[in-house]
Amino acid sequence: MTDQLPSKVQEMIGKPLYEERTEFPIEMGYVYNTCAAVHNGNPLFWDSKVAAEITGGQIAPPTMLSVWFRPHYWAPGAEGERKALMTHFDLKELLELPEAVVAGSETIFGEPVRIGDVLTTRQIVREVGPLKQTKLGTGRFWTIDVETVNQHGDWVGTDIYTMLGYRRPGQ
């Protein structure tokens, strides 16, 4: 492994990639299941009168932002495994680092995501660090921003992922 970043990786940095829309408008079914899984009784998600009064209508929990961009497990005509965060998998391949873990994540929330919204996202690789020796193996940290807007062009949030891609000793 060399410390020099491949030119294809250097070209990815700072460039918006993989712009895509949600595969379906935001809907309450996933909201109810998410709230049920964590016993979240916030009336914003269960009582439409409270939602109308406080948020001007029903919204999704802010922390569900990334949920809306995960592909269906299967869809007609789809081949191979369908993955979210493709820039991450591109980096693993280009940097020849077969293993990866999420080292940290942060989300900043903008306009609320409303039921019926259609969202658009794009991925931006912010930085790719130098080769490092870690407890898991030799690898690099990289940071990817996933920026999301709604159908009005309003910013609804940004997920910031810090990943460690690595090669296990002897791998």
Added chain:
Amino acid sequence: MSAVHNLTASEVQEGQQLPILTHTASATTIVLGALASRDWRPMHHDKDFAVERNGVRNIFINTPNNAAWFERYITDWTGPKGRLGRIKFKMKTSVFPGDEMVFSGRVARSTVDAGGCCWLDLELAVSVAGQVTTECQARVAVPADPNDNPWLRKGPRWQP
């Protein structure tokens, strides 16, 4: 709405502890949380895969569901007018079925920005058997007074 309590900034002091929340994770809620977050990866629903491929003792809570737990913990305390601005967390170990999660937290900072938005910076954690499994920092806006509503803030008046 009268039965719903919304925390206002004047009720909060820096250093204040949030009430403890405990909940025992079950296989059902772990699978429900993974599928509700459209995370189809097998380590969150297939015990054999989790044990044989991931080398852990069972299926475990996925990252988006972990975030949903923290959101619930925060808004249980603030009430529905509490509006999340930021959340950042670091998962140190996993939560498995049967684990009793203990959520705790404190108000690290209370500020008002130039637009008059009242912000609380929270330091939170979930622990199992006394060991922290996830550390979390969150920024939540709460009303300045009962007539204020952070959800009405837009554009330059919303600077999380």
